[in-house]
Amino acid sequence: MKIIGVVAIITFFLTGCYYDKAQLIYPINTCDTTNAKYSTTVVPILSTNCYVCHSGTASSGGGIALDNYTTLKTYVTNGQLLNSINQTGVVPAMPLNATILSTCDISQITAWINSGALNN
Ligand code: HEC
Incomplete structure (x- = not known):
């Protein structure tokens, strides 16, 4: 019985170490792509990165106009x-002359499109 107990404890610690390292190597994905909506997901991203050139009054x-x-x-x-x-080269890369959107921003916009690109 004692040996089983020791094995159990060793297993516990080995498993614990395994998961600790796994989390370092593969960080928990904090990008939430569920329920991506036009109003709460897409508009804030475009507003921050695109409306400066692509809104009703902007001429650049x-x-x-992507604000409607x-x-x-x-x-x-x-x-x-x-x-x-996604800067595929098919059309000019956006945002123009700026850093590509974060992977999370792109994933969230893609999720919204994949769920029908609704006006929600
Ligand atoms: C600094 C100004 C600027 C910013 C910021 C910008 N764009 Fe553009 N965008 C342009 C210009 C200029 C064109 C026209 C390019 C052309 O037709 O040669 C364009 C064209 C486009 C087009 C039409 C297809 C194409 O690529 O020509 C799309 C779609 C687009 N932009 C999306 C976006 C999105 C989404 C963002 C934000 C992530 C963004 N743009 C940010 C200036 C900008």
Whole structure:
């Protein structure tokens, strides 16, 4: 019985160490892509990174206003929104002359599109 107890304790610590290291190597993904919505997910990201050029009054976005759902939806449907933020080379990379969006931002926009790109 004592040996089993010792084995159990050793196993416990080995397992504990294993998980500690696993969390260091593979950090817990804190990017929440569930329930990605237009109003609470997409608008804040575009507002921070894109509206400076792509809103109603801005002239520096090639005349493309992405601050209204209808226009944005056309760029979702023709694939240019995802191609631009993923910087695939199919269309000019966005945001223009700035750092690519974070992996989380791109994942959240992609999740919204995959769930139908609703005006929600
Ligand atoms: C510094 C200004 C600027 C910023 C910031 C910017 N854009 Fe653009 N965007 C442009 C210009 C200029 C064009 C027109 C490019 C062309 O047609 O050659 C454009 C075009 C586009 C297009 C049409 C397809 C294409 O690539 O030509 C999309 C979609 C787009 N932008 C999305 C975005 C998104 C999404 C963001 C934010 C992540 C963003 N843009 C940020 C200036 C900007």
